[in-house]
Amino acid sequence: MKKKTKIFSTELFFNALRDSFLKLNPAALVKNPVMLIVEVCAVITTIILLSGISGGYYSGFNMQLAVWLWFTVLFSNFAEAVAEGRGKAHADALKKARKNVNARKISGGTVTNINAGELRKNDFVICEAGDIIPADGEITEGIASVDESAITGESAPVIRESGGDRSAVTGGTKVLSDRIIIRIVSEPGFTFMDKIISLIEGAKRQKTPNEIALTILLAGLTIIFLLAVSTLPFYYKYSMVSSGLNPDNNISIPVLVALLVCLIPTTIGGLLSAIGISGMDRMIKRNVIAVSGRAIEAAGDLSVLLLDKTGTITMGNRMASGIIPLSVVEPFTLAYASLLSSLSDDTPEGRSVIKFVKENYRIKTADIHTGNASYVKFSAETRMSGINLYPESGSAKLIRKGSLDAIERFVESAGGSVPEETYTIVKEVASEGCTPLVVAENKTVLGVIRLKDIVKGGIKERFAHLRKMGIKTIMITGDNPLTAAAISAEAGVDDFISEAKPEDKLLCIRSEQAKGHLVGMIGDGTNDAPALAQADVGIAMNTGTQAAREAGNMVDLDSNPTKLIEVVEVGKQLLMTRGALTTFSIANDVAKYFAILPAMFYSLYSINGNAGPLGTLNIMNLGSPQSAILSAVIFNAVIIVLLIPLALKGVKYKPAGASEILKTNLLVYGAGGLIAPFIGIKLIDLLINFLKIA
């Protein structure tokens, strides 16, 4: 998928060419009222041309008009077909990757070989090195390195393991090492890969809210012009009678049709769907799969972004980097207690504590004696983990490790109190930007474990970039306020929420939304799922859990949280391209009026066969009435083709304030839209008259 697709490859070009004719089917054009009208106009002109020919009268002018009207529709279809074609190329590449594979299904302790297509939800399969994972699932047992290049294009393998936030595997990816047991989570035909393919193919593409509103505006403009043009023959008849002309020689229908097609917003109307499809395509190029176009558009509107600290702002996991005992406690006592309390903690932090203690205090696995013990697993709710030891003699030892406030509650409920020294150490650790974990045994605090957080390189610049776009970043973390403040200052986020419980993410999103903000959320864990679903734009990391991927409306295949910047840019580009082309299209009409109206009206109120008064409106000094009308129609058709690259690539976006962006676009597309057609029409007119084809 990383493979670059050129805007025009030969194959793409011919496919698009074929499709642009297939799309002439009025049933397909109904969704695009502007182009439907152009097609109706082309049909009318063709009928008039043919009935003229059958009556022995051939009009070269009508002939050329009909041809150019058909071209206008074809050019628009071509733009759409090219945009779709690029998506199809991606989808085909994916389909090739989805070979028919065998699955080894475990049922009742026996393993049977079946076709992957027969797998159902909640089946269990076993995969070993070299196997293609048959369907989306969750690892229930084992750890493996997986090659996900089929969907991400990234060749470096990733680690997938049971438990925690890295348990999801995607059908079609390849196990490189080890052996895992997978619980299947999707029905055939509804896998992640199937979803991606159907999204890319545009099969399920629905119009976005802004696109709907714009279509209404364009339809409204079309009706206004339809009225302005269809009432014209009546006014003209009055004027002919007043000028003493024969009222039977009213403006011919092909000329009226030409005026109508030139006035209605064909430029934007013709490119509208291509813009939308290419937006989706540009997301895919950046390895982001959006569930809907609506989500991409919403991304452009984000004003608040909520980021989970861990794995987003800081490098993956915090590592234990030291233990600090209280002055009355032996370092080894604390080290051993830390180790015991982490045995049941299978979070990366927990494992890092074990590793740290083992390495620094030379404790071997064999030295660990737990005897009669029960484990207290880490839960996000209590934010503690630990162990309860019941030695044969003496009272039970309850060892806990957790955040200061959690341990405070634990110690106090046991009837003890936290010594003042603990607070000093915690504060010191936190102010270094590290996370302090307090260890306690029964009602006695033993000391503090220091977990080091490493802020990702270059992230500060990325947040500054977001700020320029008008997006406020909020870091959300379970850390205490001091740590959170230190890290947020280092990372350059605008605000942070510390000591947050999982449900705080949801509450924070709701409260920002109530203030009228559009909130984006990046997350990967299962406990992020509600927040991802609540956020206006929820971006799930592909490495995250299945629940997170289901809840979000975008999945980042690269699992790179700062990808949001690109997502926002694509969203904004999408809207800007539509706005810019609408402005351009409307501004174009001024010049077209000055081309066509004098050509229509030149004979009115004329004296002695000279050009009438309204001939003076021919400020471009176009050669003849016929060439003037043709030039306008040709310009109108050709401009669609010329703007296809812009529609596919999008208007350039630089992060800047709204007024600045507006000024630039207004100058380029507004003023440009006023002037360009005057030059274009004049040039075409010169060419037509030079070739003497009008």
Added chain:
Amino acid sequence: MEPRDFLQPAALLFLIAVFTPILGRYLFGVFEGSLKMPKIFSDIERKLFHYCGINPGIGMNWRKYLFSLLVFNFAGIVFLYVIQLVQGWLPLNPQGFGAVNHDLAFNTAVSFVTNTNWQAYAGETTLSYAVQMAGLTVQNFLSAATGIAVILALARGITSRLSDNLGNFWTDVVRSVLYVLLPGSVIISILLLSQGVIQNFSPYLNVTTLQGMPQTIPMGPAASQIAIKMLGTNGGGFFNSNSAHPFENPTPLSNFIEMFCILIIPAALTYTYGLKVGSRKEGWVIFGVMMFLLVAGFSVSLHSELSFNPALNSTVLLEGKEMRFGIVNSVLFSTITTGVSCGAVNAMHSSLSPLAGMVAMINIMLGEIIFGGVGSGLYGMLIFVIITVFIAGLMVGRTPEYLGKKIEALEIKMAVVAILIQSAAILILTAAASVLNPGLSSVLNPGPHGFSEILYAFSSAAGNNGSAFAGLNANTPFYNILTGLVMLVGRYGVIIPVMVIAGNLAGKNISPSGAGTFMTNNFIFAVLLTGVILIVGALTFFPALCLGPIAEHILMKQGILF
């Protein structure tokens, strides 16, 4: 053209700018209920509500608000229609006028209720004092109050958050009349009386002129109607020749006062709106755009009036204008009265030079938003603001927002309907009238000028302006019924979509503004708004204008007149 000619227009516009914040703040206090009124007025207000069974505190959603408005206006039309038919039996009818024709009565009833004041009749030869006072003058107050009510509802819709309360229609109407229009009219009537505007119930005078010819001079209670005709941007004159008549507009000072009255409430409402939405700059930007369009139109008109006219071999076109006021004041009046949806005239618009006539027409065709009618000008302008915000919002890469409210499909649909419906009425009916016999037979002048007469008539009706390009005989069943219908479409075809927008916006949350938010209170937005207004208007009507005033102008330069 001498430098002192600029003095009056400059003084007028300066005074408007000075009084806008003063009156604007007063209006804000009145409608927010934050201003304490003298006891006598608040007693009247309370009793009125009591007797009518209205609880002023109860808010309405858009449907209820709109329903009350439509019922109220419909009752007004019926009452006005009936009172014209029975005027022969009513008192205060010294000339003994009989029942008015059905089609004319319908036209006039609709005309005054819709704040159009298109007059297919001549006041002094058709209507009794009783009908003028109890019928027309009352509707002058109520139609203006209706306009104010709609803009208040829209402003509340824009500013409220997740609610459906647009205020109480009856409260808004009563307060507009009691605290704004009535006291204003009393002051203005007294000022006008001091200038010689008449106010009596006498029968018409029969006098012998200096040349020894007999002449009938109409009398009547003019001053009381003229004040509200201006202040409420109604424009329906007591006498046929409107503010060109010496009993309606005797002196240059009364002329100045009348122009001031046309502009002041629509102008002040922009400031009130700014206060309501919490940023006076928002109001001033709209005021600025309106003022720019007014001054631009006036400049074009004046330039055209004072240019050399080869057909007449003269630079001064005085036919159809009052010597009391001269060219500058006539053109200033024509620009203001068409921009503001007033429709009072102090010169015959048919006698304006072709381009000045075109400016008058364009002012109306743009939808009466250059200050526009009381209330209606501002809500019409906000329709354009919504369209502009939508296009501009897309261009800055965000879902378009206006004052924190998202502009989505429904708002765009309604805004398009509001703009489309007026344009459609003008274009279609002008087309019908320019080829059908009953339409053509009323046209006085040949050629492009005649076409302008038809175009102007339907523009004036659809825009609820009410002025006429004199020359068209409008009192025929064809024009009475068609213009009557067009006035209804032009008024309610905008009010209904505006109320839908108000209701829909009220239910939305307000997004806080940030760096990426597109601002509507700066110069660049003003430029863009002006551009959208002119381009939409120009694109719709350019072909028609070519065949009317533009053709006439070019021919005039070639020495040909119509």
